[in-house]
Amino acid sequence: MPTVSALYRYPVKGFTPERRDRLVIQDDGRVQGDRALVFRFADALEPEDATFPKSRGLALMTFPTLARVDLAYDDERQTLRLQVDDIDVEADLSPAGRARLADAVTAYLRTTSDAKLLDADGILPLGLLGDGRTARFQDRPRGYVSLHGAASVDALDARVPAPVDDRRFRSNIVVGDTAAWAELDWRGRVRIGEVEFEVQKPIERCAAITANPDTGVRDARLLRVLTTEFGQDEPTLGILLLPAEGGGTVRVGDAVVVEGD
Incomplete structure (x- = not known):
């Protein structure tokens, strides 16, 4: 079976x-807690419904080097840890914490073959959307x-x-x-x-x-x-x-x- x-x-x-x-x-x-956060592009507005197209934020479809980032999310503490190469950042979902996480992802992408994609209009600065609990960015x-x-x-x-x-x-x-x-x-x-x-x-x-x-x-x-x-x-x-x-x-x-x- x-x-x-x-x-x-x-x-x-x-x-x-x-x-x-x-x-x-x-x-x-x-799925509870699935796609509860997203790194959105600078020109992407907060969505009004429970959907978020890949074209409005970071996604493997256009940024394949994201696959190398090791991610761990703590539901209870609401902290996100990102690890790749020399970058190891853990932060909460406060405005300051979100900024640290966005800066870390941007710094990593700048070292990759996807770096040139960041220079397109409306991409930077990245922002981290979501409350870390609600599945809404499918x-x-x-x-x-x-x-x-x-x-x-x-x-x-x-x-x-x-x-x-x-x-x-x-x-x-x-x-x-x-x-x-x-x-x-x-x-x-x-x-x-x-x-x-x-x-x-x-x-x-x-x-x-x-x-x-x-x-x-x-x-x-x-x-x-x-x-x-x-x-x-x-x-x-x-x-x-x-x-x-x-x-x-x-x-x-x-x-x-x-x-x-």
Whole structure:
């Protein structure tokens, strides 16, 4: 039977994940504490709704070297720690703390191949938005919980020389013990532990998956591989879910039952 093999949360949009033993799925279809912060560009206004397009702040799609930043967020203390190369900064979410964190990210990016992107109009100074608790900076208005099968990633990894693992695809839930690409055929309802989800649609992928999560270098033409090697019309890996009847907790090791229509 398929089971949950890994769970991830992304406290800061566009940055590295935190591996978790459990995720709390909210009634609104978002993961508690997921994308609760974002480094926005200078010309990006505070969003009025619970969505934040990648084009308005730092994201792997355009700044692949962000993948190298090691991130740790403490929910209780509401502190964020960023570590990369000689930079090691921990700060709270006070105005002064946010400024320190934004300055640290800017200083790091200035040392990378993405440095020239900072000079475009409206980018600097960066600002850190969010209260660190409310999941609100997803790309899509509904938020969604994302899932992919580990076997699908393994199948893709076998087709390219660069290492490909789950981290490239930034899903919340990774499922083991399925056939490659099986999740793309799921329809109707899927029960994961105590939460029943409705399958929404497959996830069409962007350039973020081409960035190596350890080096920050675009080292694999995965979008082309998905369409040419696997015959997809659009580069697709994983699916989006919404809770069917309220939220709950999903844990590593939970059974995954495809109930269908």
